[in-house]
Amino acid sequence: MSFLEYRITTVPTGFRKILHLNWALVLLICAVATAGFLMLYSVAGGSMEPFAGPQLSKFILGLAVMFVIGFVPIWFWQSLSGLAYAVAFLLLLGVEFFGHIGMGAQRWIELGPIRLQPSEMMKFTLVMALAAYYDALDSNKVSKPLWVLIPVLIIVAPTVLVLMQPNLGTSLMLILGGSAVMFCAGVSIWYFGAVIAVGVGAVGAVFVGRGTPWQLLHDYQYRRIDTFLDPTADPLGAGYNIIQAKIALGSGGWSGKGYMQGTQSRLNFLPEKHTDFIFTTLAEEFGFIGAFSLLMLYTLMIAFCISSALQNKDRFASLLTLGVAANFFFYLAVNLSMVMGMAPVVGVPLPLLSYGGSAMLVVLAAFGLVQSAHIHRPR
Numbered sequence: 001m002s003f004l005e006y007r008i009t010t011v012p013t014g015f016r017k018i019l020h021l022n023w024a025l026v027l028l029i030c031a032v033a034t035a036g037f038l039m040l041y042s043v044a045g046g047s048m049e050p051f052a053g054p055q056l057s058k059f060i061l062g063l064a065v066m067f068v069i070g071f072v073p074i075w076f077w078q079s080l081s082g083l084a085y086a087v088a089f090l091l092l093l094g095v096e097f098f099g100h101i102g103m104g105a106q107r108w109i110e111l112g113p114i115r116l117q118p119s120e121m122m123k124f125t126l127v128m129a130l131a132a133y134y135d136a137l138d139s140n141k142v143s144k145p146l147w148v149l150i151p152v153l154i155i156v157a158p159t160v161l162v163l164m165q166p167n168l169g170t171s172l173m174l175i176l177g178g179s180a181v182m183f184c185a186g187v188s189i190w191y192f193g194a195v196i197a198v199g200v201g202a203v204g205a206v207f208v209g210r211g212t213p214w215q216l217l218h219d220y221q222y223r224r225i226d227t228f229l230d231p232t233a234d235p236l237g238a239g240y241n242i243i244q245a246k247i248a249l250g251s252g253g254w255s256g257k258g259y260m261q262g263t264q265s266r267l268n269f270l271p272e273k274h275t276d277f278i279f280t281t282l283a284e285e286f287g288f289i290g291a292f293s294l295l296m297l298y299t300l301m302i303a304f305c306i307s308s309a310l311q312n313k314d315r316f317a318s319l320l321t322l323g324v325a326a327n328f329f330f331y332l333a334v335n336l337s338m339v340m341g342m343a344p345v346v347g348v349p350l351p352l353l354s355y356g357g358s359a360m361l362v363v364l365a366a367f368g369l370v371q372s373a374h375i376h377r378p379r
Contacts, residue, residue: 010378011378012375012376017070017071017375020374021070022304022371022374024300025304025305025308025367025371026371028300028304029301029352029364031297032298032351032353033059033352033353035294035353036055036278036353036354037052038259039274039278039285039353040055040278042259042265042281043265043273043274043278044274045266046260051274051355055355055360058357058360058361059360059364061361062363062364062365063364065361065364065365065368066365066368066371067368067371068368069365069368070368070369070372070374071375072372074314074316074317074320074369074377075376077128077369078128078132078316081128081129082132084125084128084129085122085125085126085129085154087121087125088121088122088125089122089161091109091116091118092118092119092122092158093161094109094118095109095118095119096161116358117358117359119158119162119165119167119170120170120358120359121362122162122170122174123170123177123327123366124324124327124362124369126154126158126174126178127178127320127327129154130154130181130185130319130323131181131319131323133151133154134182134185134315134316135315139186142187143186143187143191148182151178151181155174155175155178158174159174162174167347168221168346169334169347169348170348172334173327173331173348176326176330177323177327177330179192179195180327181319181322181323184323210222221344224344224346225344227241227242228242228341228344228345231246240271241271241272241277241345242339242341242345244264244270245280246341247264248264248265248280248281248284249280249284249340251263251264251284252283252284252285252286252287252288252290252291253287254287254289255286255288255290256283257284258285259285259286261285263284264280264281265281265284270284274354275355275356276339276347276348276350277339278353278354278355279291279294279336279339279350279353280339282294282353301328302325302328302329305321305322305325305328305370306321306322306325308321308370308373308374309321309325309373312373312377312378313378314373314377314378317372317373318373320369320370320373321370321373321374324366324367324370331348331350331351331363334346334348335348335349335350336350351363
């Protein structure tokens, strides 16, 4: 929606914007985050430090950011879409030259006192850029080869930089998130069939190229695939994480062992129990009922986003909301598949639950864009 269109349509102004917030989404976000604080308090042995306290501070900051972004008209964020994408892309380039190495990968960049992970920013600035592109593009050109090539390049460029860090999980999410926006924009399904065919060929090349000078993945990534296929081959090494995660998931039963009573997490058998594998901690302590309840909260969040997008007559706002919902879904799908042994282990946190500042702030900022689209939709 352009500034002129915004001015001649009926949209809330002033304090009336508060009444038009998607309050159901706000409450669901707070509910999931509260579950995260409880689990971080538990894995720290009943202490707010070193996880729950800092995470609570970041959530309060992120919630404030979400409200500020939400109250700004959507046409303003649309006008900044290209700039936001460019800044995120430049930060990804900066990681290659000035990045901070942590846990064997170069993924962070330090800007003064702030330690930032640009790949998290790119997940949603990519959605903004694609939504703005398709809003400006004539609907008759959406499936023309030339006009399909441009968004493909917009997706591939940051994906290559993220793969170089290396960060396979985020690279996968960039491709999936960008493809979701293209699909929602109406790109012909035949293009996606071609992409799937290329993907199948790439998987074959990954296995064929193993051990050669031109192998496509790092050695540790191949070990993750081996572990996924047979975790018991190295139960005390590469397969340890997923085996302990499955034990935690299964030992919770229907109702769990009780809050702060999980043996796998309390006795430090469960690795990364405060970040990527936090869902297994929750499943052990609260069982199937607790895990299913969390998944229902996540499902409702996605459903409210989709509902808001379908009610929105503005193409940019609708595509942006659907793109954020799709990215959020892929966050969940990749993380949950990983911790349940249905996919190789990759570094993708569980949104709003896992410990981590960059992911928390970026996800809440993205929901701020959803709120902006919801508040300022033409009525």
